[in-house]
Amino acid sequence: MTPVRDRWLLVYAAGAVVFVAMLETSIVNVALPAIRDDLGSDPALTQWTVLAYLLPVVALVLPAGRWLDRVGKRVALVVSVGGFAVASAAAGLAPGIGFLVAARVAQGVCAAVMFALMPVLATLAVRPEARGRAMSVLATLGPLGAVTGPPLGGLLLGVAGWRPVFFAVVPVAVAIVLVGVFAMPDDGPLAVPDRHWLAEAALLAVGAGVLLVALTRTAEAGPEWLLLLLPAAVVMGLWWRMPASRPVTTLLNVSGVFAGHVAVLLLALGFAVMQFLLPFYLGDVVDVGPEATGLTMLAFAVGMGVAGPVGGVLADRWGAWRAGAVGAVVVTVGLLLVQPLSPGWEPLDVVWRLALAGIGMGLYGGPVQAMVMTAAPRALIATTGGTIQLARNLGFALGPAVATTVWAVDRYSDTGMRTALAVGVLAAGCGALTLGAHWWRRARNRSATVDPGRQPVPERSSSR
Template identity: 50%
Template sequence: MNRWRLVAAAGIAVFMAQLDVTVVNVVLPTIEHEFGTGPSVAEWVVLGYVLPLIALTLPGGRWLDQVGHRAALTFSVAGFGAASAAVGLAPGIGWLIGARVLQGAFAALLLALVPVLTTVAVRPEMRGRAMAVVMTLGPLGGVTGPAVGGLVIERLGWSWIFFLNVPVSLLVIAAGRPALAAGARPRPPGRARLAETALLGGAAATLLLALSLSAGHGPAWLALAPAAVPFALAWRRLPDSRPVRALVGSPGMAGPHLALAAEMAAVMSVQFLIPFHLQRSGTASPAEIGLTMLAFPAAVLATGPAAGALADRAGARAVALAGAAAVTAGLVLLLPIGAGWGPADLAWRLAVAGAGAGLFAGPNQALAMARAPRDLLATTGATTSLARQIGVALGPALATATWSLTGYGVPGMRAALGAAAVLAAASVLAQLDPRALRTATPPTATERHGA
């Protein structure tokens, strides 16, 4: 059996799950009109998916460490496909939001599982290339979501955004199952997992509410965010939190997690801001705005696969560091943005940042997985997925809050892009952990888990 089929299946799965984070943004006005609801309710079509991504990722990853990979793949992908069909068939807004929550729950399991499947699929000396393929497709799904959604709505209707996940899910299962051993059967999660989910869900819901309200009603609502702290402290006291805290706190592990959260927040800030600039300046049509934004994912696709080969030769840390530096450079180049800047001025700068993102994603994930204990691979996949989703949620909210300080003018746009550049620079600094440089092993053929 060609184990690269499993890598391809994992890549398609993560593309599908990440695409569903952003694809729904373009369908919200249609859903709002069709179900006769307002923006504040329609927004939960987005948040209903993101909430379980944050709340269930850690307990889901711990649970996946105890079941066989074949059963885990079948359960998570089949559940995601079934929930997607339920969204498309929704007769009302309540059903739709509930189905989106269920879809997000299975996506949380799927995103925690994908790095594990990629890690076990290939030999250690090929792992950087395999992870680069998968981690290139993940961000690509997120940033191409709005463009894909627009085309599907125009040709087939909004429900087909979700119906198309069903045949894709069947394809992933058919490609991935033969390459995996049966392993242990899934068991229902115990009370400890449910308590962990409730506490993380409370913290996530509070943060998402604060970010949502701040984006719509002003940055003063960010004052609600500290209310998440009691939930986080209560989770920290749980016995099940100890392995997670020990994992993230071990030498070499904090850097990839912090870098990932900061880089995703920076990228999503820019993806949120640039279309507004082009629309308000009147320098581009809707089609030209879409083509301009495609410069970023096109550059990701160009450099992502090469990043894996480079990581296998030169070490993942060096390639990830170069990628984060390139993202920072691309965002710094955007700082002088002016009212007259059009698609040509922005596209090449977005391409610089996209090229860096392609270099960063796969090697950074390979670095984290290589440093993880063998019995905590799914937990590591979960913690990195959580870091990614925090960045996805945080970026647009921080961009909106910063932009609003000057009445949504060009100076505020520059300030928001400056904040994104600072986040990108923080992703570089996070990788310069002195403990990691002294003690961690690079993810090449001499990785910790290599055979």
């Protein structure tokens, strides 16, 4: 049912959901040495503090979306965000590294549901004509959470140690739960997944988990870890042949949905390549300290934060695909201007280029997500939330792996760094071309099926 009025409180609650979930992907990184020293663990085991969160997020976000299509959204919000708060507090109270890793796994499971749920909340909370602005709230606050994580974690670490790094999200999570309890209608119970769903989730978890380990370890230990992509592909191929995959294949055959997913993955990959390489460039080539590096990297977040609301307005007034395609082009141009990585640059030379790329990301993110969610069948709206988040997370995970692999070919030289960033620019450009091609096909189809002065004929589903 289309809402008779826009409920922006729910939209901002959904934005807070994605903010805290993304914050937890990055805030812990700066605290790893302190956790290692305080809990007496070795570096390899301490690293699982990060992986224990990321693995269930990537592995379970699609099954979570499939499950959310069958249950009440209010109770799912309360349970997932409430569970996230409890797991965060448990992580902050952890007496040992094993307890901490277990708490992080619980956080990741809840976050997978949250990632799949938040675009559903924003979609259901507003009328279609306001959906671009609603999705831009999510598309802005999510990356801001990821970018805010390291400086906020460093501040908390310096003032009070590593445990407040986990406690910081608890008050926000409690506030979100209260919004869910008092501002959302009761739309059904929380059904227990059946055994078929559990089998599907297990297979997807294994495939996506192996894929994430391959990509993460490639970025840390070398390209040989890419060999794990073979068993991951086999497992995902088995899932693709299961009846449970049919809703996903049906979804991807809807006009524009596949193009949107491809663009989201490729642009996330290009952004992640840049985010991975620039700290090395600023530290090793420009020779600036970590404080200057952090401030320089914030330029992307500032540009995106400024442009995000503009992207939403353009999507609602100008058309989501058109606004998204223009934003994707601006992202690509910004990354292209960063790509030379001249040894003579100062941090300010990088700042304005990063800000331009961030402006493009702000213009692009909300409109494309709004168009995909609008095009999706109503019965698969939560599945769509899961698939779009999976595409984005895979892009973020692929970026460091691609950058490391290409950079290593040239023995980690400055030239190899530029080549790796050029690959990221190429990926972003392909994402922009994907959106532009779909925009052109839409315009051509409408010109062939619409008479002057008459209403457009609804688009038919097309194969990918």
